[in-house]
Amino acid sequence: MHPLRPGSQKEIALINYLDDKLLRITRRHAKKFSNERRDNDDTPGYTTYDEFATDIEPLIDIVWISGTPTIQIPYFLTLAGQICSYLEAFPFSTSFFPLAGKIDEGFASVLRAANNNSPGGSLPFNVSMTDKVRIKSLVEETRVAAVNAASASGYAASAPAISEIDSEDDDDDTDMGDDDITVRTDEELDVLPISLRLSRVYKQTLEILGDSLTSGSLPG
Numbered sequence: 001m002h003p004l005r006p007g008s009q010k011e012i013a014l015i016n017y018l019d020d021k022l023l024r025i026t027r028r029h030a031k032k033f034s035n036e037r038r039d040n041d042d043t044p045g046y047t048t049y050d051e052f053a054t055d056i057e058p059l060i061d062i063v064w065i066s067g068t069p070t071i072q073i074p075y076f077l078t079l080a081g082q083i084c085s086y087l088e089a090f091p092f093s094t095s096f097f098p099l100a101g102k103i104d105e106g107f108a109s110v111l112r113a114a115n116n117n118s119p120g121g122s123l124p125f126n127v128s129m130t131d132k133v134r135i136k137s138l139v140e141e142t143r144v145a146a147v148n149a150a151s152a153s154g155y156a157a158s159a160p161a162i163s164e165i166d167s168e169d170d171d172d173d174t175d176m177g178d179d180d181i182t183v184r185t186d187e188e189l190d191v192l193p194i195s196l197r198l199s200r201v202y203k204q205t206l207e208i209l210g211d212s213l214t215s216g217s218l219p220g
Helices: 009-031 049-065 069-085 096-115 129-152 186-190 194-199 203-214
Strands: none
Touching: 009 049, 009 069, 049 069, 049 096, 069 096, 069 129, 096 129, 096 203, 129 194, 129 203
């Protein structure tokens, strides 16, 4: 994957496409709470989290395929924010887990690449401390929101600290593919209890950020 050239027509077209799709998702979410007529409406309000997941998952894949960190970081943050904030609007759905898993893979990949890029290295980007703090804050907020949403829907839910998760998870982590973000299959995930799946939300990202944030100073 080759990063898109800043200011190129391809980059502009991608940004316009993503912004248009995100606006449509925002409109559908807003209409859930409005009394607008839905007749002949091509963007009806969402009625389930699954409907939202169907719309947003392809955007996560597109952002990853772009191979462009300057697009990936802000759009992964935007997508992750919607995945989190929309949890409280619907009964909890396990479709949340594949979404969070893909964002986790995306954040982790960009952060690893940036962390391995030595001063003057070949990669033309870095992840700022401000972005790292934003990512960690959103990740932690999402873990809490997911537990609350699952509990409100009747699931026995808890999310222990990352340090408490069994080390055997490390042997099961999957890598990023060339064309999309690969996470555990639905069959693999479905056999796990909700509480364990919640404990693994953004596991990779938190582990990476735990090291990078303790080794640097927070922005003022």
